[in-house]
Amino acid sequence: MVTFVQANAQTTEQDSTLTITDKDNISRVSVKKIDSVKPFSRRKADGIAAVIGDYLILDSDITKMREDAETQGVSASEITNCQLAGRLMENKLYAHHAMQDSTIVVSDAEISNMTDQQVSRMVSQIGSMEKLLDFYRKEDEQGLRDELFKINKERRLASVMQDKIIEEVEITPEEVREFFNRIxxxxxxxxxxxxxIAQLVIKPEVPKEEEDKVVERLNEMRADILDGASFATKAVLYSEDATSSRGGQMTITREDPLDKDFKQVAFSLRAGEVSKPFKSEFGYHIIQLDKVRGQKLDIRHIIIIPKVTEKTVQEAKEKIEGIREEIVSGEITFDAAARKYSDEKETRGDGGQLINPKSGDTRFELTDVDPLIYEKVNNLEEDEVSLVLMDQNRTGQKFFKIITLTQRYPEHIADYSKDYTKIKELALREKQFEAIEKWQNEKIKETYIKINGDYKNCEFNSNWLKN
Structure with missing residues (x-):
């Protein structure tokens, strides 16, 4: 437990494993790391290492998992085949029971989107599709996409299943105190x-004539679509976001973290209807509703982002430089300036104060600070204002900002009153681990499991062998 508190669920010398997902490191330890494992005998390439419910684990799956770990910098001597097998068995157990649960739905459109982004990212990192196919030993791109689709769907099912297990786990202040006092x-x-950290953002204005041009273009596209043109083709050719490669296809729910105007328009449409152009915080859109599936919508959309001009960019830079001079000279506080001038509505009302998405409070560990501003923040004194910085949002639109360090907390031993939020997070995570462990032990008993070959000699934490 203490190792978990100190290392935040990282692997230890005695008990190590990889994580199933990136979701808050809520993955149980699968296999004890043991000093000696019975040597693995030679087997045919795709022998079956284990069966978990409806899923098979092939010897080649374990080989691929080891190769992936090594490409991420994990030494081959740090992980055993037993550990890798245990990891995969956990993943299959979650996915198997997610498939049996009628309340869990993972759409193919969602997985296709995930796979498209993954392929694009990997091609960018490795240099070309040819190199990527060679790395994965695939003859063509479709074969690679099919395999990644299968892997991503299984992982997504496992992730959603884990979410469901822990969604009702809560912790009281008294439990937090007991957790802390046990250490x-x-x-x-x-x-x-x-x-x-607080920041003040100034965005270059988009000239009205540029916005009018975009609305006109979208109206022309909409007219063509209503006359029989393909929405998907228009999206591929003209939409300015990642969904364009799929013809603008998306699956959304009311709970998705999307722009509220975007969701409002989407959920007001009838099947087959195409919206008029409308504005979101990211640009101008048109949406076509393809299908309603319960609480989900299958839609297509096109987004075009009005462009700023060199003149408005320069005006924005001059404006924020003037605001900075006012703050530095003492004419106005950073807090008041952010409330008065900042174009970032999420932080403006709090004087530009940033919230850490990991913890939900205002503190950031320096290692968690955006690398682009780390050096600026690390070198600032309290209440000192940075020079003007240029940044851009996820659609590529540039903006300017200044930042200030409102408070610095030196490295320190955990204090219950000062660090309650962090301690509560650790205590909750421990309770979530316990819930997952209980669920896993119960499901192993009721699930068909068969372990083959040398994997029967592994020393698992969980009772996979049902001894």
């Missing part, structure tokens, strides 16, 4: 340097 004083976690 010996000389073993309490040490929290690294933390900072509180």
């Amino acid at each position: 010996p004083e000389d073993e309490r976690p040490k929290f690294g340097d933390e900072v509180e």
Whole structure:
């Protein structure tokens, strides 16, 4: 437990495993790391290592998993085949029971989107599709996409299943206190340097004539579509986001973290209807509703982003430089300036104060700060204002900002009153681990499981062998 508190669920020398997903590191330890494992005998390439419910684990799956781990910098000596097999068995168990649960739905459109983004990212990293196919030993792109689709769907099912297991796990203040008091004083976690940051953002204005041009283009596209043209083709040719490669296809729910105007328009449409052009925080859109599936919508959309001009960019830069001079000279506080001038509506009302999405509070460990501004933040004194910085949003639109360090917290041993939010997070995570462990033990008993060959000699934490 203490190792978990100190290392935040990282692997330890005695008990190590990889994680199933990136979701809050809520993946149980699968296999004890043992000093010696019975040597693996030679087997045919795709022998079956294990069966978990409706899923097979092939010897080649374990080989691929080892290769992937090694490409990520994990030494082959740090992981055993037993550990890898245990990891895969957990993943299959989650996915198997997710498939049996009628309340869990993972759409093919969602997985296709995930796979498209993954392929694009990997091609960018490795240099070309040819190199990527060679790395995965695939003859063509479709074969690679099919395999990645299968892997991504299984992982997504496992992730959703884990979410469901822990969704109702809550923790009381008294449980947090008990958790903290169980940790010996000389073993309490040490929290690294933390900072509180505020920022003031100025965005270049988009000239009205540019917005009018975009609306006109979208109206022309809409007219063509209503006359029988393909919405998907228009999206491929003209839409300015990642969904364009899929003809603008998306599956959305009311709970998705999308622009509220986008969702409002989408859920107001009838099947087959094409919306008029409308504005979101990212640009101008038209949407076509393909199908309603319960609480989900299958839609297509096109987005075009009006362009700023060199003149408005320069005006924005001059404006924020003037605001900075006012703050530095003492004419106005950073807090008041952010409330008065900032174009970032999410932070403007709090004087530009940033919220850490990981913890939900205002503190950031320096290691979690955006690398683009880390050096600026690390070198700032409290209440000092940075020089003007240029940044861009996820659609590529440039903007300017200044930042200030409102408070610095030096490295320190955990203190219950000062670090309650962090301690609560650790206590909740421990309780979530316990819920997952209980669920897994119960499901192993009721699931068909068969372990083959040398994997029967592995020393698993979970009772996969049902001894």
